[in-house]
Amino acid sequence: MSNTGLDRRTRRRQETIEEILTAAIELMEADGVASLSLSAVARQLGMQPPSIYQYFPSKMAIYDALFQRGAEYFRNARLAANAAADTEDIRELDVIGVTAFSRWCMENPVYSQLLFWRTVPGFAPSPEAFAPAQAALEDLRQHLQTGVDQGHLRPEAATEEGLALYTSITAGLVSQQLANEPDASFEDGRFVRLLPTVLDMFYQYYAPPRGNKT
Amino acid sequence: MSNTGLDRRTRRRQETIEEILTAAIELMEADGVASLSLSAVARQLGMQPPSIYQYFPSKMAIYDALFQRGAEYFRNARLAANAAADTEDIRELDVIGVTAFSRWCMENPVYSQLLFWRTVPGFAPSPEAFAPAQAALEDLRQHLQTGVDQGHLRPEAATEEGLALYTSITAGLVSQQLANEPDASFEDGRFVRLLPTVLDMFYQYYAPPRGNKT
DNA sequence: AGGAAACCCGAAGACCATTAGGGAAGTCAA
């Protein structure tokens, strides 16, 4: 095996990259997303700050990697919850998916802030990092289209407008929750608790003319 | 007049405080809210950085002053728009008020970020700074109550829940707009354009039983 | 064993916020 050594080296490399990212997340959870300090990360790994540059070309690259990873986790949270559900009813699936979404957001406020607020000065996600976020949006579009096909929603719900509305009202609740009551649990968050309500609003607003449910 | 001199001195002082705050806003608009640099502010005023400390005890105090000022402007934007309107109909007033609100947000993204996202590491508004924000919320509660009284809304709309829903869906649109299309104009922002729609949703959801409009 | 790549470090440059201490100028009372 001529390449087991190389594999070993790249594996070790991957491990430290992992360590750096998780240390960064931990520090952000403690001190705020925008105050991430490479020196602090290095300290936590028992390194000197310049050594970090062996793994990431800049601080922004770390943010970028976290953005991408966050988007993947985030997308997966919804997909996994829906895959585990034993129903075909889009309305039920929607509640399950949105619940998983918001629970994930509250459990990962750092990722949420990175993904949804983009307030880190000078940081803009690279196309690669943005791809999974785009994919998650595509999932949602698909989902709304199914809702239309099943007769739960008017066709307008699956347009750009419907999508923008859907993301705005759900992300709006999470946004308010994270800004105003960041330490509340998912169960008794004053805002996040209203997610089923806001879904009702959406389905009511886009309700099909009458009596053509499947 | 033994105190004209003192007045003159305090007036000059007030002027530099003003200069500092507007310079801070300008720099934040250019470089991001969290990357405000006292040195840069001082440079813009032709001062040395330590001189700023004659006017504010710390960088956070500047954020705090801006938070308060932002909340006052913000509240006033809505009140002024509603005062200028020549209608008593709460539904119309609502569209006008929400339009004024979101227009203000888009024109003042720095204040908006400070007020609605609170992502500056280590910054939490002081009670004084928070007071006008609270007052604006109170205005809104009042407003919803009037909507109930006029028969446009069910009584549930004027509860804590209704208030949270109202702020979440409106702020949610603005939030998405600022995060995803920060440079769009107010007129063709993909999200902010949906404000009337989202108001419809709200009024439809809280529509009173039937036919008891005034 | 030899050579290359990967890894880590110390030093240094260019920023930053903040504190300490001093000097100049404006203001007021006697």
Added chain:
DNA sequence: TTGACTTCCCTAATGGTCTTCGGGTTTCCT
């Protein structure tokens, strides 16, 4: 007018940040 007090602004210094550079050591492949 003179002396005292306050305000204002400065320089110097401390300790923190990100990042680059250049050298040394370890690790691995051939």
